[in-house]
Amino acid sequence: MRITKAVIPAAGFGTRFLPQTKAMPKEMLPIVDKPVIQIVVENLVKAGITDIIIVTGYHKRAIEDHFDSPSRELVENLKMAGDKKKHLLEETEKISELANFYYVRQKGPYGNGTPLLNVAEIVGDEPFIYTWSDDYISAERNEFQQMLDVYDRYQCNVLACIRARDDSEYDRFGFAAGKTLEEGMIDVDELIEKPGKDLAPSDLATVSAFLFEPKIFTYLDKAMKNLKTNQELYWSDALIMMMNDGARVIAKEIEGGVYYDTGNKMGYLKAVVDAALQDQKFGDEFREYLKKVTS
Numbered sequence: 001m002r003i004t005k006a007v008i009p010a011a012g013f014g015t016r017f018l019p020q021t022k023a024m025p026k027e028m029l030p031i032v033d034k035p036v037i038q039i040v041v042e043n044l045v046k047a048g049i050t051d052i053i054i055v056t057g058y059h060k061r062a063i064e065d066h067f068d069s070p071s072r073e074l075v076e077n078l079k080m081a082g083d084k085k086k087h088l089l090e091e092t093e094k095i096s097e098l099a100n101f102y103y104v105r106q107k108g109p110y111g112n113g114t115p116l117l118n119v120a121e122i123v124g125d126e127p128f129i130y131t132w133s134d135d136y137i138s139a140e141r142n143e144f145q146q147m148l149d150v151y152d153r154y155q156c157n158v159l160a161c162i163r164a165r166d167d168s169e170y171d172r173f174g175f176a177a178g179k180t181l182e183e184g185m186i187d188v189d190e191l192i193e194k195p196g197k198d199l200a201p202s203d204l205a206t207v208s209a210f211l212f213e214p215k216i217f218t219y220l221d222k223a224m225k226n227l228k229t230n231q232e233l234y235w236s237d238a239l240i241m242m243m244n245d246g247a248r249v250i251a252k253e254i255e256g257g258v259y260y261d262t263g264n265k266m267g268y269l270k271a272v273v274d275a276a277l278q279d280q281k282f283g284d285e286f287r288e289y290l291k292k293v294t295s
Contacts, residue, residue: 003148003211006049006129008040009115011057011106014134016264025060027133029262031275035066036262037133038095045098047144049129053102053122055115064103069096111232113220120217127151130235131209135267137162137257138274146254147211150185156248157239158211159188161204162259169205170197174236176251177201184253188243191236204251207259210235216242 014026027037041052056063070092078089102122108114116130129144137143137160147158164170171194178189190201219238227233243249258274261267276286
């Protein structure tokens with residue numbers, strides 16, 4: 001089955017970036033001149049995704065506006081500038097045409113499993129990609145393309161991974177272990193969230209994106225029923241139950257990937273600087289500026 005749907009949770013408050021995110025969603029923070037969520041969407045589209053479901057909150061209207069057609073006032077303003085701003089008009093008009101966008105308001109307990117329950121009826125009985133709105137893995141063949149390659153071969157759940165390079169990462173991410181299928185790819189039999197380096201089953205951290213079979217929804221319902229007061233609902237709990245019942249999960253290291261977590265300030269700054277250095281128009285000038293201020 002060709003996978004055409006992706007789900008992006010985007011209902012968080014972005015408290016790490018206050019006061020900037022008091023009125024602007026963290027997903028709209030710019031990587032030079034492009035919101036981080038647009039980078040995620042463009043990578044999905046490049047992988048063949050046509051339907052994108054974004055789970056939002058009452059304070060995320062700016063995301064919906066961004067992926068809508070540009071306002072008449074903006075279009076007229078850009079047209080008045082003639083050829084000088086023609087490329088900007090074309091770029092802004094293309095945004096709404098990237099994919100079919102659907103928006104769902106999040107409701108339910110805290111936790112990264114809740115957005116999935118909110119979209120179960122829309123996704124239906126199809127495998128799909130679940131990916132964060134404020135991080136991504138930059139690679140020549142992007143993370144979603146590589147995950148879909150694995151799905152085409154094995155027809156099962158797939159987890160995007162990076163290698164842990166720093167001891168602190170073992171306290172930030174979930175880790176997978178299992179039988180090695182080939183270099184950078186394992187048949188998962190164990191998942192542990194934030195184990196710490198001493199208890200980590202491997203150095204493959206599950207980050208950024210996940211490809212799920214639709215039966216994940218059944219197991220999320222089971223996890224929801226077992227939830228105690230004030231507990232959070234996690235997709236990993238449902239996936240572990242699936243694995244215990246025989247579901248296959250493959251962890252795939254994204255080849256040539258550079259992971260950017262723009263949900264924290266240092267990760268965001270690294271993403272902006274790297275993107276600026278790679279910009280064809282002013283990358284060289286920016287590089288010279290950095291040399292100057294750091295010498």
